[in-house]
Amino acid sequence: MVQYVSPPLDLSFAALSDATRRGIIDQLGRGDASITSLADKFQMTLTGMKKHVQVLERAGLVVTQKVGRVRTCKLRKRGLKAEAEWIEAHRKLFEARFEALDEIISEMKQEGSDESAS
Amino acid sequence: MVQYVSPPLDLSFAALSDATRRGIIDQLGRGDASITSLADKFQMTLTGMKKHVQVLERAGLVVTQKVGRVRTCKLRKRGLKAEAEWIEAHRKLFEARFEALDEIISEMKQEGSDESAS
DNA sequence: TACATACTGAACCATATAGTTCAGTGTCTA
DNA sequence: TAGACACTGAACTATATGGTTCAGTATGTA
Structure with missing residues (x-):
């Protein structure tokens, strides 16, 4: 089959x-x-x-x-199943890698003067 | 802010x-x-x-x-959050629209002679 | 049979993507 | 200060995408 x-x-x-x-x-x-x-x-x-x-x-x-x-x-049945699984598996990583202070600072920079540009 | x-x-x-x-x-x-x-x-x-x-x-x-x-x-923190939400919200639709017999038949056709081609 | 409907396919266009090379610029380090 | 290192940007290539038009083909209906 x-x-x-x-x-x-x-x-x-x-x-x-x-x-x-x-x-x-x-x-x-x-x-x-x-x-x-x-x-x-x-x-x-x-x-x-x-x-x-x-x-x-x-x-x-x-x-x-x-x-x-x-x-x-x-x-189609089971549509989005594999996608949902990938995303759920990886969301944990995203949360886990977070370090509060760092993130806040780098996001503020990003929103403001865009330090990420060269 | x-x-x-x-x-x-x-x-x-x-x-x-x-x-x-x-x-x-x-x-x-x-x-x-x-x-x-x-x-x-x-x-x-x-x-x-x-x-x-x-x-x-x-x-x-x-x-x-x-x-x-x-x-x-x-x-980035909150990365994949919006994506996970969209997918979870829609997975319900995918499951809900499923009608067992129809689906099995159409998938069998798709896998076999590919009736979906013109 | 004749006409309308629903799709199909080829061809074209503009733009985006995934990658490259090459020539820089700015930052360590000996 | 000289050289190495890490990146940056411009330019180019090949291919994919999102859309179109136009000319079919197949099916339903009067």
Whole structure:
């Protein structure tokens, strides 16, 4: 039996880095949708929307199925699982590496005169 | 007082979409590091590494500070917080939209003859 | 059968990304 | 002070991305 392997995090994080695609996910959370209805909702050409959906599909976040002339898009189960796991595992590191005074000082500098520039 | 506003998710998800940058985060989780040491570790030119660090910095995941001739990079507190929140909020949707039979069928089709192609 | 609908694919464009090399600048250290 | 070290910036390359238009193909409907 073929086991579906989660696409690399590269693809899913890249998919999530676009606000339109995050919006598509929101939308699909409210119900499955065709390419056309998504294109209308996001004021984009069909072709443009199809590309976004393909990106989400390759990233393993969305599945589509064509019935007749309509391709219906829906969220894929286990979508975001690997991503959530990576992030949760690493958030601990972020918190752990924190040293209060240092951080406050370096952030103040960053916000102010931007000492981080050369 | 200046409030640091979390950079848009676009920037942080894009930053996380590169395996080298996720590796840098892993590395910084083990301890702060200079650009040179990271460049060595990832077998990359200094200039190349500097660019990756800049991407992480603009995404609000890393802070850097230059002391003398050495720029030290460290994980930024609250890094990944907004990202984790977005993902957790949406995972619920993914699970909720799941309908067992449909999903199994469409995934089997996807894995097999790839019905999703035109 | 004829027309409309829903998608598909090729081609193009502008911009961004991931990397490089090379030529600096500024900071230690002997 | 001379040389090494750590970075910085400009410029260049190849490829990817986000969008478009235009010309199809396949399907549903009057």
